[in-house]
Amino acid sequence: MEENSFNLPKQTHDIFAVMARGAFISSNGSRDGMNRLYDVINNPENFDRLQAYFNVIRYNIERGNNFFYFSKLSEPNSELEKKLERFERYIDIIDLFASMDNKIGIGSRFRPSEIAEECNANVRLKQKLQKIPLYRSETLHNKVREICDLMSRDSFLELEDEKSESYKVLDSYNYLLDVINSVAIYEDSGSTSDDAQGIIYN
Amino acid sequence: MSLQVNVKDLLSNLYHNRGVVELLFGQRDHITVNELLGRDDISEEQYRKLVALDILYEYENVVSLNDAVVAMFEDFMEIGEVTPGFINDYINELKRHIKFYQEAREMRFLRSIKKYLKRINSTLTREIIKLQKNVDDTYKNESNYRIKLQKLEDYREKRDTIIEFIKQTNLIVDETRILFNITNDTELFGIVSALKISLIENLDFLIEIQTDITDFINKIQYQLDVYKKAQRLKEVKDHGTLHFKTNFREIVSNINTLKHNGHKTPKTKIPIDFLYSDDGHVLCKRIAEKYKITRLMVRGLADKMAGNFKDKGVEQQIKLDTEKLVERFLAQTKLNLFEYLIDYKFPKTIGTVSFEERLSLFVEIAMEYQNNLDFKYRLQYHDYIEAVTNLKKRLGYTLILPLKEKAKKEKATK
Known part of the structure; x- marks a missing residue:
């Protein structure tokens, strides 16, 4: 077996199967033994071996705050337009999450119906939700569901319980936060941010 | 209100309903009366009794355990809310008793001093463990941000209170050292030195907890900061200036995740050999149905193996053995073929060989080995009882004997 000759963990195939799909492996994910896979990669010995192994086929394991993902070595990143569109949508979604009374953060559990309910009660949230593009669904609830579905396909959320439709926010959500944090806003010299500390506008 | 004066009664009541007590302790504030009575382990009557005994409370149809019972369990299991106030009480009591002891050197005051020193020690440790658990729990499970922050700040305060108590205790112990020395009580020395050690340890723990809390709050x-940023970005975006007033474009173009760069999962082709396997056939069939290609549907799967596959195997074995059987028959001279087969003891591995099977063997051997057999063209009769109908039957058969050597040669020359 090659696994023995490279001294790789026996989960190598599973790790590849998840990450080559473009998904993240988060430490608090529980589906398909995700947290086990995280532990396997997080073991320093395994990490070095896996990194060396995957580098041969031009995959690079990237480490984030409690999550891992793949990037491609020495290949130009393409599809800028699509990427921009996608991340603009993430901004919309995170803006919505940020404006909720019950802020959705890493490790939070929620049901789409809860969000829909809150949006229904709050005109500003309702507007935000309705303005998120690309969704054809009519009702607020279905729209939230589609957002959740999309986010879990991108492995930022996990459908924890199908019966009650409860989702859990995974550590990979940090990735989005980091991206947003790294965007710099060029201020007009006059209006500097003096509301830096304290309350979030709701 | 009926008082529980007896420890034994209380314990036995708790024990009898331990299932219910465990449930109520595990799910405080959730269980309604109907839910509880729906369970098998408590009857309406028992429930009434427990309520009468004040072990259970009922409020707006929700059942809960007596707070004292809950507190007892929590104390033992070192969970529940952090309550440093107890330590304060103990410290005050300790001070009071030390004062008494200074007034009158009596054993009963010394005993209380020991008791409270011990209590302070164990309570401090317990509170700190609880604090650690609660901080962790709050960070991980509290969903509301503002409450989460507030709770963590509260724990920070509680931590400061506990530190204050540790200092106070230290002070008291130092101040009363001379007094304690006079008592010359070895047990007291033991307690004091244990307390001192654990005070130092606990301070270390608290420092650790402090870093945890700070970390969590950060x-x-x-x-929260990122969320604020997201909201501002959204605002910028709504103004249509996202691409001009921020370096959004640059940041996004540097994003290197597979998913966002359109890298697809590597695809592999199906090996041809696989298509010839049964699994491959199923796959082909599905594709054929999808695209309506009849050519692919022709080849079918092999039929399922029959359930009596093994029994057939046994028959096969009997057939294979016939040659040996005939050899053995030829080697003897006493019996004719029919008698020989009817009485033949087949090996156990074959199992029981029925009368009918023996008959068919007889016919088979008669046909296949006719050159080695001496057909007498005479009938003999065999009486037997048919197994199914239980009727007496008589069967006539040809007498067949092994061919004698001489006759064999004759036959060969013919």
Whole structure:
């Protein structure tokens, strides 16, 4: 077996199967033994071996705050337009999450119906939700569901319980936060941010 | 209100309903009366009794355990809310008793002093463990941000209170050292030195907890900051200036995740050999149905193996053995073929060989080995009882004997 000759963990195939799909492996994910896979990669010995192994086929394991993902070595990143569109949508979604009374953060559990309910009660949230593009669904609830579905396909959320439709926010959500944090806003010299500390506008 | 004066009664009541007590302790504030009575382990009557005994309370149809019972369990299991106030009480009591002891050197005051020193020690440790658990729990499970932050700040305060108590205790112990020395009580020395050690240890723990709390608060603050940023970005975006007033474009273009760069999962082709396997056939069939290609549907799967596959195997074995059987028959001279087969003891591995099977063997051997057999063209009769109908039957058969050597040669020359 090659696994023995490279001294790789026996989960190598599973790790590849998840990450080559473009998904993240988060430490608090529980589906398909995700947290086990995280532990396997997080073991320093395994990490070095896996990194060396995957580098041969031009995959690079990237480490984030409690999550891992793949990037491609020495290949130009393409599809800028699509990427921009996608991340603009993430901004919309995170803006919505940020404006909720019950802020959705890493490790939070929620049901789409809860969000829909809150949006229904709050005109500003309702507007935000309705303005998120690309969704054809009519009702607020279905729209939230589609957002959740999309986010879990991108492995930022996990459908924890199908019966009650409860989702859990995974550590990979940090990735989005980091991206947003790294965007710099060029201020007009006059209006500097003096509301830096304290309350979030709701 | 009926008082529980007897420890034994209380314990036995708790024990009898331990299932219910465990449930109520595990799910405080959730169980309604109907839910509880729906369970098998408590009857309406028992429930009434427990309520009468004040072990259970019922409020607006929700059942809960007596707070004292809950507190007892929590104390033992070192969970529940952090309550440093107890330590304060103990410290005050300790001070009071020390004062008494200074007035009158009596054993009963010394005993109380020992008791409270011990209590302070164990309570401090317990509270700190609880604090640690609660901080962790709050960070991980509290969903509301503002409450989460507030709770963590509260724990920070509680931590400071506990530190204050540790200092106070230290002070008291130092001040009364001379007094304690006079008592010359070895047990007291033991308690004091244990307390001193654990005070130092606990201070270390608290420092650790402090870093934890700070860390958690920072993480939450970070998320809050990012959320604020997200909201501002959204605002910028709504103004249509996202691409001009920020370096959004640059940041996004540097994003290197597979998913966002359109890298697809590597695809592999199906090996041809696989298509010839049964699994491959199923796959082909599905594709054929999808695209309506009849050519692919022709080849079918092999039929399922029959359930009596093994029995057939046994028959096969009997057939294979016939040659040996005939050899053995030829080697003897006493019996004719029919008698030989009817009485033949087949090996156990074959199992029981029925009368009919023996008959068919007889016919088979008669046909296949006719050159080696001496057909007498005479009938003999065999009486037997048919197994199914239970009727007496008589069967006539040809007498067949092994061919004698001489006759064999004759036959060969013919």
